[in-house]
Amino acid sequence: MEIFGIPLQALMSQLLLGLVNGSFYAMLSLGLAVIFGLLNVINFAHGALYMVGAFLAYLGVTSLGLSYWAMLVLAPLAVGVLGVVIERTMLRRLYQLDHLYGLLLTFGITLLLEGLFRSFFGVSGQTLEVPEKLAGATDLGFMVLPNYRAWVVAASLVVCLGTWFTIEKTRLGALLRAGTENPRLVEAFGVNVPRMVMLTYGFGVALAGLAGVLAAPVINVTPLMGSNQIIVVFAVVVIGGMGSILGAIVTGLALGVIEGLTRVFYPEGSEVVVFVVMVIVLLLRPAGLFGKEK
Amino acid sequence: MTAALEIANLQAWYGESHVLHGISLAVQPGEVVALLGRNGAGRTTLLRAVMGLTGRRSGSIKIGGKEAIDLPTYKIAHLSVGYCPEERGIFSSLSTEENLLLPPLLTPTGTSGQGMTVDQIYAMFPNLKERRHSQGTRLSGGEQQMLAVARILRTGARLLLLDEISEGLAPVIVQALGRMIADLKARGYTIVMVEQNFRFAAPLADRFYVVEHGQVVENFDAAALEARMPLLHELLGV
Numbered sequence: 218m219e220i221f222g223i224p225l226q227a228l229m230s231q232l233l234l235g236l237v238n239g240s241f242y243a244m245l246s247l248g249l250a251v252i253f254g255l256l257n258v259i260n261f262a263h264g265a266l267y268m269v270g271a272f273l274a275y276l277g278v279t280s281l282g283l284s285y286w287a288m289l290v291l292a293p294l295a296v297g298v299l300g301v302v303i304e305r306t307m308l309r310r311l312y313q314l315d316h317l318y319g320l321l322l323t324f325g326i327t328l329l330l331e332g333l334f335r336s337f338f339g340v341s342g343q344t345l346e347v348p349e350k351l352a353g354a355t356d357l358g359f360m361v362l363p364n365y366r367a368w369v370v371a372a373s374l375v376v377c378l379g380t381w382f383t384i385e386k387t388r389l390g391a392l393l394r395a396g397t398e399n400p401r402l403v404e405a406f407g408v409n410v411p412r413m414v415m416l417t418y419g420f421g422v423a424l425a426g427l428a429g430v431l432a433a434p435v436i437n438v439t440p441l442m443g444s445n446q447i448i449v450v451f452a453v454v455v456i457g458g459m460g461s462i463l464g465a466i467v468t469g470l471a472l473g474v475i476e477g478l479t480r481v482f483y484p485e486g487s488e489v490v491v492f493v494v495m496v497i498v499l500l501l502r503p504a505g506l507f508g509k510e511k
Numbered sequence: 512m513t514a515a516l517e518i519a520n521l522q523a524w525y526g527e528s529h530v531l532h533g534i535s536l537a538v539q540p541g542e543v544v545a546l547l548g549r550n551g552a553g554r555t556t557l558l559r560a561v562m563g564l565t566g567r568r569s570g571s572i573k574i575g576g577k578e579a580i581d582l583p584t585y586k587i588a589h590l591s592v593g594y595c596p597e598e599r600g601i602f603s604s605l606s607t608e609e610n611l612l613l614p615p616l617l618t619p620t621g622t623s624g625q626g627m628t629v630d631q632i633y634a635m636f637p638n639l640k641e642r643r644h645s646q647g648t649r650l651s652g653g654e655q656q657m658l659a660v661a662r663i664l665r666t667g668a669r670l671l672l673l674d675e676i677s678e679g680l681a682p683v684i685v686q687a688l689g690r691m692i693a694d695l696k697a698r699g700y701t702i703v704m705v706e707q708n709f710r711f712a713a714p715l716a717d718r719f720y721v722v723e724h725g726q727v728v729e730n731f732d733a734a735a736l737e738a739r740m741p742l743l744h745e746l747l748g749v
Contacts, residue, residue, distance in 0.1 A: 406614035407588030
């Protein structure tokens with residue numbers, strides 16, 4: 218069977234690949250959105266922390282003999298702790314200043330982390346085996362579905378929707394939303410806002426770490442993997458609207474799919490399609506698809 | 512008896528500008544005290560300084576006998592203080608009920624009463640119950656003001672700092688707020704209110720402080736109000 222002259226099998230597998238990439242975009246831009254909302258910091262280090270998550274998974278499995286499943290928990294936890302340390306010791310001092318300072322600091326942290334990993338591992342890249350339980354593929358009739366990729370999409374959907382639910386529907390989320398609007402007043406109500414901010418940053422970067430672990434078996438784990446990803450993710454955030462939670466998730470997935478489809482129908486355009494969409498959105502809706510005009 | 516709020520020689524700054532110049536005042540438990548003064552006299556700053564929301568502060572702020580001048584804002588709240596800011600501070604990303612339930616219950620170490628229950632609050636403000644699923648900022652100005660006060664009644668706070676709650680509201684709403692203050696006083700709350708609307712504050716307050724240029728210039732109780740009217744007329748134009 219063919220659609221517009223493209224075999225269905227090829228179309229579906231590119232679509233799935235797009236969904237997988239979209240899952241990473243969604244998780245990364247979600248973390249960026251949560252952090253930007255509460256901290257007003259454009260966390261440039263997000264890509265580097267995604268890379269750290271992937272490397273930790275790789276090291277845990279290959280050097281320490283831990284399982285993929287253990288690293289799925291441990292690596293994001295470690296990245297979260299690293300985030301807490303970064304917030305406590307450095308970021309915290311910049312909240313009163315312009316966005317630019319936070320951007321510069323986190324950019325510096327990115328260079329530091331990438332340099333550190335490059336000096337230990339070089340740039341050639343490592344690969345992590347797909348865990349045994351998720352190896353292989355399932356034949357759905359119209360396409361062959363690699364199990365691991367299905368897992369990535371499902372896991373990131375659960376994490377993204379769980380985060381969205383927590384922020385929009387729970388008491389903790391109400392505190393976060395209120396803190397985003399007026400942190401001083403929330404503190405005047407007796408909430409330890411500085412701690413909430415610290416943990417939010419930790420959670421946001423832990424999401425990046427988790428995305429890194431999920432990505433490790435399907436991509437080449439290199440010190441620069443985050444830099445390649447973060448530029449696209451920033452475009453996703455701009456398209457979705459800075460600070461919008463649902464916007465980050467929906468836009469991330471949608472752009473992954475759009476990228477996948479472009480790869481089928483016009484492969485030359487697949488590298489730039491996200492930026493073309495960004496330009497169009499910025500022309501029509503400068504605040505982003507889900508953002509509020511200020 | 513320990514004063515609910517005792518401020519001595521309080522100085523406060525916003526960045527480089529020195530706003531409060533040695534304020535001293537005391538509020539006894541169960542009292543309603545009104546801070547009168549012109550716009551920009553420093554009354555709003557005084558409430559913000561008590562909450563630790565200004566810049567640098569010096570002097571002494573004792574809340575229920577505990578020194579609060581060096582505490583971070585969230586710990587000051589836990590000395591059983593409820594703060595209602597001038598701009599009301601209703602959160603637009605929260606529903607009315609989420610706004611109401613947002614402030615956590617305070618865990619004061621000293622003696623303090625229980626807060627009102629949500630049912631009691633809804634009985635006091637039926638409008639809020641009716642509109643509890645509406646976005647907080649979709650409420651009318653009067654409803655938003657009631658919500659801003661209502662949400663600090665639940666927390667167990669006994670000292671309420673109310674900044675300009677009658678500002679910009681229709682006379683009928685202002686009357687309702689007056690009844691609310693009287694009701695809260697009857698329930699034993701200690702209230703410090705900043706008021707531009709002298710006729711609103713006059714029948715409610717037990718005592719008055721007049722603030723000018725970041726200093727207390729007058730201090731008298733309700734019985735002396737009549738005798739001070741000429742002075743107030745001169746200072747405030749009332």
